[in-house]
Amino acid sequence: xxxxxxxxxxxxxxxxxxxxxxxxxxxxxxxxxxxxxxSGDDEGFxxxxxxxxxxxxxxxxxxxxxxFHHHDDQELVIQVNTSGGGGSGAGASSWDVDHLLDxxxxxxxxxxxxxxxxxxxxxxxxxxKKRKTCHSWIKDSPALTEDGHAWRKYGQKxxxxxxxxxxxxxxxxxxxxxxxxTKHVQKVEDDxxxxxxxxxxxxxxxxxxxxxxxxxxxTSPRESSKFIRFDDTxxxxxxxxxxxxxxxxxxxEDQCFKEETTPSDYMTTQHPNQLALSDHLVxxxxxxxxxxxxxxxxxxxxxxxxxxEDAIYRQMAWFNYDDFAYDEFLQxxxx
DNA sequence: TGTATTTGACCCCC
DNA sequence: GGGGGTCAAATACA
Numbered sequence: 131x132x133x134x135x136x137x138x139x140x141x142x143x144x145x146x147x148x149x150x151x152x153x154x155x156x157x158x159x160x161x162x163x164x165x166x167x168x169s170g171d172d173e174g175f176x177x178x179x180x181x182x183x184x185x186x187x188x189x190x191x192x193x194x195x196x197x198f199h200h201h202d203d204q205e206l207v208i209q210v211n212t213s214g215g216g217g218s219g220a221g222a223s224s225w226d227v228d229h230l231l232d233x234x235x236x237x238x239x240x241x242x243x244x245x246x247x248x249x250x251x252x253x254x255x256x257x258x259k260k261r262k263t264c265h266s267w268i269k270d271s272p273a274l275t276e277d278g279h280a281w282r283k284y285g286q287k288x289x290x291x292x293x294x295x296x297x298x299x300x301x302x303x304x305x306x307x308x309x310x311x312t313k314h315v316q317k318v319e320d321d322x323x324x325x326x327x328x329x330x331x332x333x334x335x336x337x338x339x340x341x342x343x344x345x346x347x348x349t350s351p352r353e354s355s356k357f358i359r360f361d362d363t364x365x366x367x368x369x370x371x372x373x374x375x376x377x378x379x380x381x382x383e384d385q386c387f388k389e390e391t392t393p394s395d396y397m398t399t400q401h402p403n404q405l406a407l408s409d410h411l412v413x414x415x416x417x418x419x420x421x422x423x424x425x426x427x428x429x430x431x432x433x434x435x436x437x438x439e440d441a442i443y444r445q446m447a448w449f450n451y452d453d454f455a456y457d458e459f460l461q462x463x464x465x
Numbered sequence: 466t467g468t469a470t471t472t473g474a475c476c477c478c479c
Numbered sequence: 480g481g482g483g484g485t486c487a488a489a490t491a492c493a
Contacts, residue, residue, distance in 0.1 A: 283470060
């Protein structure tokens with residue numbers, strides 16, 4: 131968290147100065163015509179970077195932030211500050227907060243102090259207690275998105291007056307690191323598809339591998355699911371590359387929503403499990419989709435209404451492929 | 466064989 | 480009493 135905060139400060143302060151200096155020099159050299167990067171582009175670049183930091187901080191420690199994110203109706207997140215600490219809030223101005231109120235996003239939150247005691251629960255091979263009313267928040271999304279944490283499904287339940295079952299996930303590190311974070315995922319609308327994820331509790335685990343890459347909220351469909359990738363030079367092999375590890379996580383949740391899947395809904399003839407991505411055998415540049423960043427995003431958005439959940443999860447994988455390419459593209463641009 | 470998912474049963478709380 | 484959250488044995492999968 132300290133490193134992230136420091137990075138945020140550096141980006142917001144020093145990077146702005148560097149870019150301003152760059153612009154001034156460009157104006158001088160080009161006689162007033164800046165052909166490198168327009169100031170608007172620079173500002174957008176900085177805002178995106180600050181937004182990424184904010185998102186990363188938000189995901190890493192939800193109770194530190196108070197921000198509203200809204201991206202072209204792609205995804206909505208409401209998060210509140212339960213600790214009283216000041217979030218950075220950087221980049222918030224570039225996001226369309228007003229539209230947030232137009233969406234019926236329910237928010238529920240309560241302080242951790244209100245968590246009820248489990249003293250009355252009986253021991254049934256360990257603690258067994260009903261949903262504790264801990265800190266919680268809801269996230270609605272048209273597609274299931276990777277949130278940077280490893281989850282394990284532990285239950286599925288048909289809910290009264292609900293068309294789709296509710297799926298229950300707990301943190302993979304519940305036992306080895308005593309992480310109490312859980313979430314429920316339920317499809318609440320069919321057309322257009324809308325998934326409601328309710329998070330309970332904050333992660334206390336430290337999943338270095340998976341935490342090194344997070345899906346961030348973005349400002350355009352093209353960037354609807356972008357990874358932030360930290361230094362991976364310490365990774366000795368492709369097997370440990372966070373890009374590939376993320377597919378394993380996607381696949382885990384992918385398999386948890388097999389209801390109502392029809393073969394005709396398959397976007398391609400290749401099932402995600404057949405991609406062998408989690409086996410780390412496929413190199414991203416081998417895929418033709420990488421030739422044009424954004425191509426798959428456009429393709430996906432055009433067809434997303436026709437797809438069932440299973441297909442959507444496959445599209446998530448394609449989004450992330452595309453994002454990886456786009457990340458490389460950005461790095462080349464920066465060089 | 467180890468890990469993840471499924472699913473019926475158990476249990477808490479309204 | 481019933482809805483909903485969780486457990487854990489059975490099952491699937493790599």
